[in-house]
Amino acid sequence: MDGLLIDSEDKYTICTNEVLREYGRPGVPWNIKAQLQGRPAPQAGGIFWEWAKLPLSREEFYTKVQALQKTHFPTCKPLAGVPELLRILGKQTDVKIALATSSQTMNFKLKTGHLEELFAVFADENRVLGDDERIGKGRGKPAPDIYLVALETINARLRKEGGKEITPAECLVFEDSVPGVESGRRAGMQVVWCPHPGLLNEYKGREAEVLAGLTGEHKEVQEKNEEIGVVAADGSERKKGAPGELNDGWAKFLPSLEDFPYQDYGINIRKEDGRL
Known part of the structure; x- marks a missing residue:
């Protein structure tokens, strides 16, 4: 959600920098902010505090x-591009959608309370927030748990309705953060990476590494899903618990969510649903 659907990442920067200036410290540089994005508050706070020395x-x-x-x-x-993307996806009967965000409940309400129409596409049961009890302690991004829980919220409904469950390989994760991309890749899901220009510049020359989920963020956590086989782009099973491979096509970069390439993902939108 943050920095992907709404401009809340910029708000975080504004608030943090205002306090830093109060104590004569410089604003948060992108090499630090890149490490904070997408992470649960406790982990992000530890990284920030080590740098800030306030x-x-x-x-x-x-x-x-x-x-x-x-x-x-x-x-x-x-x-x-976000309002149109959510509007179109929300109208596709064969597309199931869930929200997976590291934002905890209080901050989520502050950021979205005035955007209820935009977020109405996400049913309450399909919203997985950072303080969700189903996500184990220390198991936030870049661990895969949050996306696997989000998928389970969808499959739980499908089971009740007698429908066919969705596999991780059939899922598409939308992310702006590097830990988030790795989280999606480690869950065995396809990923669209749509980063802030500042973050993209920070990882210039390493884009393929980011898309493969090979930036090493996972070393900070001990994977509990080692027993889960992950399907590769070619349909084969990769090493259990592993992220992707360079240039495997399982993740793609988009500079913006405007004019999203639905057909590239097998989503055939009706003419009346698309932009005229």
């Missing part, structure tokens, strides 16, 4: 930041 306690810092977030988060706006 002369106050974490509690004091977060109190200041949270006060600013209460002002800025309710002004979040959809990013380019």
Whole structure:
């Protein structure tokens, strides 16, 4: 969600930098912000705090930041192409959609309370937030759990309705963060990477590595899904628990979600649903 559907990543930067300036510190550089994106708050906080070295306690810092977030988060706006993408996907009867975000419930409400129409495409049962009890402690992105839980919310409904369950290989993950791409790849799902220009510049020359989920983010967590076989792009089973391979075509880069290539993913939209 953050930085992919709405401009909340920019709001995080505004709030954090305002407090940093108060103590004469520079704004968060992209080499640090790149490590924070997509991660659960505890892990991101640890990385940030090690870099910031502020002369106050974490509690004091977060109190200041949270006060600013209460002002800025309710002004979040959809990013380019997002309203049309969600509108079209929401109309496809053969497409099932879920939201997987590291944002915890309180922040989620602040960011989306004024965007209820936009997020209506995600049924409550298909919203997996950062503080969801089904995600084990320390199992946020880049671990695959959040996307596997999101898929299970869809399959649970399909089982009730007597429908055919969806496999990870049939899923498409939309991500802006590098840990998020790896999370999707480690779940055995296809991925669309649509990063902020600043993040893309930070990984210039390493795009193929990011798309394969091989940036090494997973080394920070011990995978509990080692027993899960992951299907490769060619239909074969890769090494259990492994991410992808360079240039395997299982993940793609898009500079924006505008004019999304639906047909590339077997989504045949009706003329009346598409842009005229």
